[in-house]
Amino acid sequence: MLFDIFLSRKKSPDILPVVNAANELGISEYQLFEMAFADWAGHEVDVKIIDHSFGVYMFEEVAPPYVIRFARRLEAGLQTGDISRDSLGIAPRYPSNPRQRRIGYLALTLLGAIMAFMFAIIYFEVVSDYRAICFLPPCL
Numbered sequence: 001m002l003f004d005i006f007l008s009r010k011k012s013p014d015i016l017p018v019v020n021a022a023n024e025l026g027i028s029e030y031q032l033f034e035m036a037f038a039d040w041a042g043h044e045v046d047v048k049i050i051d052h053s054f055g056v057y058m059f060e061e062v063a064p065p066y067v068i069r070f071a072r073r074l075e076a077g078l079q080t081g082d083i084s085r086d087s088l089g090i091a092p093r094y095p096s097n098p099r100q101r102r103i104g105y106l107a108l109t110l111l112g113a114i115m116a117f118m119f120a121i122i123y124f125e126v127v128s129d130y131r132a133i134c135f136l137p138p139c140l
Contacts, residue, residue, distance in 0.1 A: 014063055015068075017068055017071040018067055020071070020075055021074040023073075025085060026090075029057070030050070030054055032067070033054050033067055034050055035088070036066055036067040037050055039070055046110050053067070061063070078091075
């Protein structure tokens with residue numbers, strides 16, 4: 001029931017540009033707030049202001065005007081190609097490291113093989129009546 005209520009809620013039209021811009025850039029909405037504040041104020045981010053305005057945004061779905069304006073400008077720039085992740089100083093989403101990928105694939109393959117082996121042991125020992133092979137001691 002609670003999940004249905006959550007799904008049925010409509011997003012405020014003011015926060016849609018914020019959500020979309022953060023999603024397009026692959027950053028959190030909090031990071032977008034920090035970038036918008038730095039762009040608007042022209043100096044370092046004040047954590048207290050960001051925390052307060054982000055709290056209001058999260059619980060009441062009201063974003064400050066400078067964040068909405070910044071998000072709309074980002075959306076337009078991303079669509080036209082004038083703004084990119086590199087121009088904003090955002091690191092690549094998924095750093096490419098072939099060695100780490102190979103290690104990850106190897107780990108997943110080994111995990112799958114171990115799980116298949118354990119499933120076979122459990123099946124032959126517990127589920128089936130096949131007692132000709134004994135995998136785990138004590139064999140009866």
